[in-house]
Amino acid sequence: MRIVKNGDVHVSAPIGMPKSEVERFIEEHREWIAEARKKTSERQKRREEFYSQLPLRTREQADDALRRLKALIEPLVEKHAKIMHVSPTAIHYRAMISRWGVCNIKDKSICFSAYLLLLPEWCVEHVVVHELCHLLEPSHNARFHTLMDKFFPRWHEARAETHRICRMEDDDEGLDELE
Numbered sequence: 001m002r003i004v005k006n007g008d009v010h011v012s013a014p015i016g017m018p019k020s021e022v023e024r025f026i027e028e029h030r031e032w033i034a035e036a037r038k039k040t041s042e043r044q045k046r047r048e049e050f051y052s053q054l055p056l057r058t059r060e061q062a063d064d065a066l067r068r069l070k071a072l073i074e075p076l077v078e079k080h081a082k083i084m085h086v087s088p089t090a091i092h093y094r095a096m097i098s099r100w101g102v103c104n105i106k107d108k109s110i111c112f113s114a115y116l117l118l119l120p121e122w123c124v125e126h127v128v129v130h131e132l133c134h135l136l137e138p139s140h141n142a143r144f145h146t147l148m149d150k151f152f153p154r155w156h157e158a159r160a161e162t163h164r165i166c167r168m169e170d171d172d173e174g175l176d177e178l179e
């Protein structure tokens, strides 16, 4: 049994289990459900508060954010791409709230979340190195982590700090996804 983002409760049961037994199980865990739903909605609220610190509603706000993103991220990409001997074909920015970055390994482009502006620079640098690392290794496997150890030794710490700042402490991953 688990609570999904919108607060719904998902229950899985073995095929053939009588409905009454499933209902009894849910009934017995009513308190747990109430508690878990409360936590989910509180986390959602904290997350919304975090992202609302960077308003991107107007043209001016978006243009200003883009200017600041380019000034922040492009030198970091340049610095680490040189060290790592990789060259992304394009850098894009999007107002992504669920991921900090996306590496498209087919066309070797990288997309960064505009909300990186809300993180300290060393955490942004960690995301940059992480995405560049995907140009060398697409999966989050042992080889990927060895590369991260080499190119950004504090990656573990940076990831924990990033999760702490945006109150994603309950998520294991949430850093990026591959396209």
Ligand SMILES: [Zn+2]
Pocket: 130, 134, 140, 175, 176, 177
């Ligand atoms: Zn990744």
